Amino acid sequence: MANSSEVADSAVSMAAPQSTEISSMSLTMYRVSNWLKSPRPYLMVIGFAAVLSFWYFAVEVWKLPRFQDMPGLTEVFSEWFSKDPYYGLSVYTPEYYKHIGISLRRIGFAFLLATGLGVPLGLFLGWSKTFREYVFPLFELFRPIPVLAWVPLAIIMFVGSETPVVFLTFLASFFATTLNTMLGVESIDESYSRAARCLGANRWQTFKHVVVPGAMPYIFTGLQISIGVAWFSLVAGEMVSGQFGLGYVINTSYMMIEYPKIIIGMITLGIVGYSTSAMVRLLGDYLMQWRVRELALGDS
Amino acid sequence: MTAVVEQRMAEPVNESVTKGSLRIDDVVKIYDPDGAAVMAVDHCSIDIPAGEICMIVGPSGCGKTTLLNAIAGFHDITSGSIHMDGELLCGPGQMQAEPGSDRIVVFQNGALFPWKTNLDNIAFGPMMAGKLSKSEIYEKARTMMADAGLSGTENNYPGEISSGLRRRVEIVRALMNDPKVLLFDEPYRALDSLTKSVMHEALLEIYYRNKVTIFFITHDLEEAIFLGHRLIIMSSRPCKPKKIVEVDIPHPRDYSVLTSARFREIMSEAKGVVHEEAQKAFDAGEKEG
Numbered sequence: 001m002a003n004s005s006e007v008a009d010s011a012v013s014m015a016a017p018q019s020t021e022i023s024s025m026s027l028t029m030y031r032v033s034n035w036l037k038s039p040r041p042y043l044m045v046i047g048f049a050a051v052l053s054f055w056y057f058a059v060e061v062w063k064l065p066r067f068q069d070m071p072g073l074t075e076v077f078s079e080w081f082s083k084d085p086y087y088g089l090s091v092y093t094p095e096y097y098k099h100i101g102i103s104l105r106r107i108g109f110a111f112l113l114a115t116g117l118g119v120p121l122g123l124f125l126g127w128s129k130t131f132r133e134y135v136f137p138l139f140e141l142f143r144p145i146p147v148l149a150w151v152p153l154a155i156i157m158f159v160g161s162e163t164p165v166v167f168l169t170f171l172a173s174f175f176a177t178t179l180n181t182m183l184g185v186e187s188i189d190e191s192y193s194r195a196a197r198c199l200g201a202n203r204w205q206t207f208k209h210v211v212v213p214g215a216m217p218y219i220f221t222g223l224q225i226s227i228g229v230a231w232f233s234l235v236a237g238e239m240v241s242g243q244f245g246l247g248y249v250i251n252t253s254y255m256m257i258e259y260p261k262i263i264i265g266m267i268t269l270g271i272v273g274y275s276t277s278a279m280v281r282l283l284g285d286y287l288m289q290w291r292v293r294e295l296a297l298g299d300s
Numbered sequence: 301m302t303a304v305v306e307q308r309m310a311e312p313v314n315e316s317v318t319k320g321s322l323r324i325d326d327v328v329k330i331y332d333p334d335g336a337a338v339m340a341v342d343h344c345s346i347d348i349p350a351g352e353i354c355m356i357v358g359p360s361g362c363g364k365t366t367l368l369n370a371i372a373g374f375h376d377i378t379s380g381s382i383h384m385d386g387e388l389l390c391g392p393g394q395m396q397a398e399p400g401s402d403r404i405v406v407f408q409n410g411a412l413f414p415w416k417t418n419l420d421n422i423a424f425g426p427m428m429a430g431k432l433s434k435s436e437i438y439e440k441a442r443t444m445m446a447d448a449g450l451s452g453t454e455n456n457y458p459g460e461i462s463s464g465l466r467r468r469v470e471i472v473r474a475l476m477n478d479p480k481v482l483l484f485d486e487p488y489r490a491l492d493s494l495t496k497s498v499m500h501e502a503l504l505e506i507y508y509r510n511k512v513t514i515f516f517i518t519h520d521l522e523e524a525i526f527l528g529h530r531l532i533i534m535s536s537r538p539c540k541p542k543k544i545v546e547v548d549i550p551h552p553r554d555y556s557v558l559t560s561a562r563f564r565e566i567m568s569e570a571k572g573v574v575h576e577e578a579q580k581a582f583d584a585g586e587k588e589g
């Protein structure tokens with residue numbers, strides 16, 4: 001049957017392997033060029049322009065009623081990039097970087113601690129039903145308590161001004177990471193662990209080769225949330241306790257009526273916060289090449 | 301209660317295959333979700349000689365997967381026993397079989413690890429066993445991939461290749477462990493009919509080279525007759541053999557078989573029984589709903 005074998009051949013070539021290997025570098029390039037071709041970057045520029053010009057016109061041109069006391073766009077930016085800032089804080093002062101550095105260090109400690117404890121805890125919670133019955137109710141009780149409610153206790157519990165801030169920053173991150181990791185383990189299709197057992201893996205090998213990598217996408221979703229809430233709690237912590245740091249800058253500038261510094265602190269927080277979550281995302285992409293490649297194929 | 305269908309004495313299909321016979325004896329499986337007993341498998345007896353391709357056909361939800369899971373050791377049985385090559389897999393004293401690499405499942409939706417490359421997936425079983433060195437394992441894996449027409453996909457992830465190729469990788473992953481029995485749970489359900497026909501021939505080719513026993517669940521009668529030595533047509537839930545159809549078309553087969561007169565005869569014989577059971581399953585569903 002010449003006919004049917006022809007059909008079979010064409011089906012084989014249709015199913016031919018995609019043998020070209022996509023390196024992560026060329027993938028990044030491909031994504032960037034796609035992004036530039038899409039309307040997204042231009043919409044983004046328009047979005048920024050709209051907000052900034054509203055700020056400019058509202059404060060400096062129209063002088064709208066509730067905006068009189070707001071620092072204006074030009075004032076903030078000239079202060080921010082001034083070699084000799086009037087309020088003592090600009091990209092040229094070492095103090096600016098000291099605040100950023102100290103906030104970053106606290107975030108780093110708290111985030112690493114939350115990840116180091118939250119990921120293993122989440123993995124075990126998802127993996128062992130018995131362990132979960134012991135720990136999860138306790139966990140669920142603590143989780144809804146807002147970080148701000150912990151402030152007094154944190155100050156009483158920990159000595160100095162540094163540890164309470166790190167503890168507060170750690171808390172919300174820890175809950176987010178643990179919970180997402182646990183959900184990640186639950187999300188794993190049962191047939192993967194069954195396949196592993198069929199192929200001779202023991203319980204520990206299954207944990208290592210199926211549970212951990214299978215939960216990875218959720219773990220990184222958790223870490224994205226975690227780094228976000230870490231900044232949130234950090235600023236709250238720095239406002240009530242501690243010296244230095246971006247939250248501290250914002251709070252003291254308010255009390256000293258140095259309003260442009262508030263805005264400088266806020267914008268800096270936005271930039272630094274965004275960079276840290278971008279770093280977490282990059283790390284995730286690096287560790288989950290398989291996912292990146294699947295998504296890249298899905299896009300095209 | 302005994303099985304309605306008289307069982308023929310099992311004899312080896314191919315003399316060269318001596319391992320991988322399965323004896324399913326009076327197996328009952330009752331699920332008990334919250335006290336509502338669901339009988340999925342009812343006093344089911346099937347004898348599968350070593351080296352046979354045994355096709356299990358039956359209406360949706362009748363309990364085919366349940367039977368397969370019992371053989372694989374994913375859950376226990378309520379009564380009865382299953383032996384492989386005369387050794388007890390599960391039965392009195394040990395109601396759940398221990399999963400192992402002598403019986404490997406190829407899953408309904410595929411279960412290649414998406415986070416491992418095709419090559420790492422294929423090397424997985426021997427790596428877990430740890431009997432061979434890493435370089436030996438990877439060399440064998442590459443050779444087996446090349447034999448199965450999978451060269452060039454070694455460093456791809458399963459998500460990057462077509463679903464037909466994924467199925468092939470999954471079968472090679474199983475064969476790496478020299479299993480006695482391959483358990484297929486409707487592996488080609490999601491494939492289009494063109495890819496399916498290629499997969500059937502590829503599977504037979506693999507079978508001719510490796511000679512394992514194959515326990516294959518399917519809904520697709522054409523697939524069942526094309527591949528199998530025998531069709532075990534199951535009744536609607538609870539599952540037990542209703543009729544056994546011998547496919548006396550000699551192996552090796554290729555796609556020309558599909559148009560032969562004998563194929564059509566067997567098809568019409570099987571169709572009648574299957575339709576009757578499907579109707580029963582449908583009516584039962586109507587009643588429950």
Ligand SMILES: Nc1ncnc2c1ncn2[C@@H]1O[C@H](COP(=O)(O)OP(=O)(O)OP(=O)(O)O)[C@@H](O)[C@H]1O
Nearest residue numbers: 331332333338340359360361362363364365366367
């Ligand atoms: N874990 C379980 N608990 C309770 N009932 C179950 C369980 N697994 C399956 N069942 C029930 O047992 C019956 C048989 O299920 P099974 O999955 O074995 O059917 P199947 O023949 O493989 O169906 P399909 O062709 O749809 O794959 C079904 O009615 C199903 O609802």
Ligand SMILES: [Mg+2]
Nearest residue numbers: 364365366485
């Ligand atoms: Mg099934």
